[in-house]
Amino acid sequence: MEGGTLLEDWWTKISQDFVPYLNVTTQLEDSPDQGLLGEKGGNGFPTLYFMEPETGAVLNDWWWPDSEETVRSTHDAAKKKAADLVALMKRAEANKDDAALQAGLKIKLAMMYAGDTPLEELGRLAETEGLDAGIKAEFDAWYGGRMVASARDEAGKTAKSREEFMEKAGAAMYGLLKGGLLLPVDHEAAQDLYGLGLEGAVAAGDKEIAMLALEHYEKVMNKMVEDNPRYEEQIKAMIEEAKGKVDGLTSKEA
Amino acid sequence: MKRTLRYGALLLGLFAVAAPAATAQGQENAELREKYDKKLQKEFVSKIGWANSLEEARATAKKEGKLVLGYFTRSYAP
Numbered sequence: 001m002e003g004g005t006l007l008e009d010w011w012t013k014i015s016q017d018f019v020p021y022l023n024v025t026t027q028l029e030d031s032p033d034q035g036l037l038g039e040k041g042g043n044g045f046p047t048l049y050f051m052e053p054e055t056g057a058v059l060n061d062w063w064w065p066d067s068e069e070t071v072r073s074t075h076d077a078a079k080k081k082a083a084d085l086v087a088l089m090k091r092a093e094a095n096k097d098d099a100a101l102q103a104g105l106k107i108k109l110a111m112m113y114a115g116d117t118p119l120e121e122l123g124r125l126a127e128t129e130g131l132d133a134g135i136k137a138e139f140d141a142w143y144g145g146r147m148v149a150s151a152r153d154e155a156g157k158t159a160k161s162r163e164e165f166m167e168k169a170g171a172a173m174y175g176l177l178k179g180g181l182l183l184p185v186d187h188e189a190a191q192d193l194y195g196l197g198l199e200g201a202v203a204a205g206d207k208e209i210a211m212l213a214l215e216h217y218e219k220v221m222n223k224m225v226e227d228n229p230r231y232e233e234q235i236k237a238m239i240e241e242a243k244g245k246v247d248g249l250t251s252k253e254a
Numbered sequence: 255m256k257r258t259l260r261y262g263a264l265l266l267g268l269f270a271v272a273a274p275a276a277t278a279q280g281q282e283n284a285e286l287r288e289k290y291d292k293k294l295q296k297e298f299v300s301k302i303g304w305a306n307s308l309e310e311a312r313a314t315a316k317k318e319g320k321l322v323l324g325y326f327t328r329s330y331a332p
Contacts, residue, residue, distance in 0.1 A: 002327070006298035015302045018323045021311035022304035025328040026290045028283060032307045037326040051322040053315035056308065078321055 001046055001065070010068040018050065018075060038153060040113045050078035052085055057112035085112070100130035107135055111142045119146055144181050148189035151176060152196070166199055174200025177209050182216065190220045195242070202245045210246045217242055286330055293329035 005011055023033050025045070040049055040058050050059040059078035065071045085108065092098070092105040103125040109115035110122050117125070125131075126139050151172035159165035173196040183190040194217035201210035221239050225232045293299075304325075305311035311322045 002296055002298045006325075007301060012302055015323075018321045019311045019315040019318065020302055020304050021308060021322050021324045022299065022306065023308070023324055023326045024290060024293055025326070025330070026286060027330045028286050028290060031290065036308060036324075040324070040326075042326055045326060045328045047324075047326040049324045049326070051308075051312075051324055053312040053320070053322055056312060056322075059321065075321070075323075082321060 005065050008068075011065075011071070014068060014071055014075075019053075041149075043149070050075060050082075052082040052112075052114070054089075055085070055109060055112070055114040057082070057085055057109060057114035059112070085109075100128050100132070103128040104132045104135045107131075107139050111138060119143070119150060141184075141187070144183050144193075145187060145189040147176055147181060148173065148183070148193045152192055166196070167203065169196045170198075170200030170203055172200070173197035174204055174206070174209060174213075177201065177213055178206070185216070185219045185223050190216070191224075194220055198242055198245065202249050205249065207246075207249055210249055214242055214246045290329040293327070 023036055024031065025034060025037060028034075037043075037045075037047060040051075040056075042049070042062075044062075047062060048065060051057060052059060059081045060074055063070070063074050065074075088101075088105055088108060092101050095101050106115055106117045107122055107125055110117050122139070123143065126136060126143070152169050155165050155168035155172055159168050169192075173193050176193060177197040177200075181193065183193055194213045198210055198213035198217055201207075201213055218239055221235045225235050305314060305322075308322070308324065311324070314320075315322045
């Protein structure tokens with residue numbers, strides 16, 4: 001992208017319509033805004049986010065600027081979302097005693113990575129009577145993903161090796177599965193939840209959760225093959241490896 | 255295009271699951287600094303006027319009634 005799209009004349013022109021901000025993760029402590037990508041819900045490079053300036057709210061999911069039209073349409077959609085957010089903020093400001101509205105705003109900002117309300121509190125706020133049904137539905141889909149991302153980040157922060165990470169993240173995902181968390185096959189955090197959760201369940205010797213994780217992991221990976229047949233061989237091998245781990249657990253038990 | 259890239263990224267994530275923050279430990283600061291400087295010298299950086307901090311970008315965007323577009327990239331690895 002840096003040697004292509006970002007050198008195009010149309011890019012230079014369209015960039016006048018917004019304020020471009022460059023964030024370089026360097027692993028140097030004195031660089032500005034390190035860790036910001038994670039705070040904004042991102043987990044890979046490169047990532048582009050339109051953000052509302054008052055709150056820093058993220059206005060789009062992951063996307064790829066493959067053409068001027070894509071940038072323009074993503075920008076237009078972001079402007080619409082920003083306007084909706086500003087309207088909600090104004091309504092909340094004018095109705096400070098409206099608990100459902102206040103809860104809705106806090107939840108909305110958190111889902112756009114602009115709030116500082118802890119995840120657990122968001123879970124409680126989502127139960128507020130009269131909460132906008134659209135916000136509630138959006139939150140339910142988002143919350144599970146954040147629980148997974150938060151557990152994964154926490155393991156990543158403290159682990160000193162890949163093995164330690166797998167152990168810690170696996171245990172965390174296993175805990176989430178055991179607590180009843182399930183995500184749809186096409187959810188971006190599903191692979192982490194079921195793949196790492198399977199590792200955690202195997203490590204804990206929990207056959208029931210390991211089989212549950214495997215069942216969903218296989219669906220997630222098969223969906224991936226469906227969308228990207230060229231990865232079929234690698235993905236099938238990963239499924240077989242996962243099956244082998246669960247089989248090993250079953251035979252140990254026997 | 256988008257889905258392929260996304261899944262490609264997911265697959266890469268699988269093989270390199272969790273590169274913990276510790277990956278930088280083996281690299282000297284001087285080497286990281288050099289990579290960072292090299293990144294900032296790329297043509298795409300001088301092509302348009304990027305804000306260097308989110309705070310600066312938000313202030314400008316508020317003043318001009320625009321949105322911020324954050325481009326997140328890295329310099330420590332290709």
